[in-house]
Amino acid sequence: MNVRSGEVDLAVQVRGTSGPTVVLVHGYPDTHTVWDRVAAILEKDFRVVTYDVRGAGESTPPSTEDGYRLEHLARDLFAVIDAVSPDEPVHLVGHDWGSIQSWEAVTEPGARIATFTSISGPCLDHMGHWSRQRLSIAHLRQFLGSWYIGTFHLPVLAPLFWRLYLGPRWGGVLRRMEGVRTTPAPTITRDAVRGIALYRANIRRVMRAPRHRHAPMPVQVIQPTRDRFIQTGPLDLERWVPSLRRRRIVAGHWAPLSHPEPLARMISEFITDSAPPRELVVITGGGSGIGRATAVAFAETGAKVVVSDVDFTAAKATAEMIDGHAYEVDVRDEAAVRAWARQVADEHGVPDVVVNNAGIGHSGSFLSTSTEQWQRVLDVNLWGVVHGCRAFGELMVERGEGGHIVNLSSAAAYTPSKILSAYATSKAAVFMLSDCLRAELAPHAIGVSAICPGLVNTNITATTTFSGVSAEEQSRKQARASRLYARRGFGPEGVAREIVRAVRRNRPVVPVTAEAKAARLASRAAPGLLRAFAKLDVG
Structure with a gap:
């Protein structure tokens, strides 16, 4: 016409x-x-x-x-x-x-x-x-x-x-x-x-x-x-x-x-529906510690938050605090993570932000750490992040609107220690994975940040396992670590604030605590100093 x-x-x-x-x-x-x-x-x-x-x-x-x-x-x-x-x-x-x-x-x-x-x-x-x-x-x-x-x-x-x-x-x-x-x-x-x-x-x-x-x-x-x-x-x-x-x-x-x-x-x-949509944030390991604090921090910005944890009761408690949604997921299981990602997309939409936070602690020399202990640490700390990045990253790329992935690494990723070989290796792998993924996903407008906390007072110290010690000695070491981290006085809320800021500013690497920032600087300017410190007996 x-x-x-x-x-x-x-x-x-x-x-x-x-x-x-x-x-x-x-x-x-x-x-x-x-x-x-x-x-x-x-x-x-x-x-x-x-x-x-x-x-x-x-x-x-x-x-x-x-x-x-x-x-x-x-x-x-x-x-x-x-x-x-x-x-x-x-x-x-x-x-x-x-x-x-x-x-x-x-x-x-x-x-x-x-x-x-x-x-x-x-x-x-x-x-x-x-x-x-x-x-x-x-x-x-x-x-x-x-x-x-x-x-x-x-x-x-x-x-x-x-x-x-x-x-x-x-x-x-x-x-x-x-x-x-x-x-x-x-x-x-x-x-x-x-x-x-x-x-x-x-x-x-x-x-x-x-x-x-x-x-x-x-x-x-x-x-x-x-x-x-x-x-x-x-x-x-x-x-x-x-x-x-x-x-x-x-x-x-x-x-x-x-x-x-x-x-x-x-x-x-x-x-x-012309009403502005709420930002959708997904967090693994959201039942406690940094995961829970991050859920609260994003909820305070108006975001809709979905949390998962292997402990569903803890995840549900977090969700109730923020009017969010809780799921029970074992991040070691790739099929379970993929099924959960699809369920989240079907029920809530493709997330704008994914925080791969789930992790466990382990301490002990390399020779005293068994293959089973190595496998457990890598399954959660590394493979859990890999599964989360892949399952949700594919959805983000398919949607075509960009997004952001946050991976919890650690200052241990660039700070050698003779008692953290398994834990530090898992976090160093996450650190490098994040950099590689950032380059790969940049054309899709998906940012990737590696968060590297130092000593943060969370319940990870109470659940950290130790190589080559009796059950009684393990309990003693857990209590000692918890007291040390408590005296440090840096809570998970500080990490959560840095995570939100990293997403908003698309920052690639974020050392959080003072010791994490100092170690990051030393790893670039004086790596020999860190290697020498790693040889010392720290108990």
């Missing part, structure tokens, strides 16, 4: 016949076909509307460059909404320049828009206000990413470049940049040359005198993590949008082409 808006005719396409109406607005230099794969998924539950913006595809162009100003583009959108949904508000989704012009519409008083999802296209007025803030690295990155805007203002070269070089090669450009194989619209060169007017008619005018533009409806901003051109993270959108949801998608700029499934899911979820 065609919709008349001022001097232009807009080619409009409608898919599906039932459900709320969703209007998808494309960017530059695309046509409505950029939404084809997303629309095919959404039309199962929604009535989906796409259209070619003025001057693109089958829509006619305005007669002058000023005809591409944002107020005319917003008027086109309102004309489409009036034609396809005259009685009910619509749910709006915009990508690139489709998002920029949609911001112009949603910030108009009385706009009949129920929700707005913005992808890789900020409000130019918001950008204008942000550009006037104190210069930062984020400003420099955005300036470098927007290098092409200046070239689009060149009167002859920019159109010539599109006609002679970029237009005929656009399919190959998208393949190299985004990894997608697509056949560009036959009108790509013509549309791209016409669309240069979008930049010339709006960028300097709006950025020179930005307005105060507020969006009253719920707004979802989806930021592709590999977008080379636009980063909306630094923008102070909370200032302009009372009900804001920020989400990430592990994709490049043209996410509608490369990642239609997760994008359609995010759009659908937002339309169904």
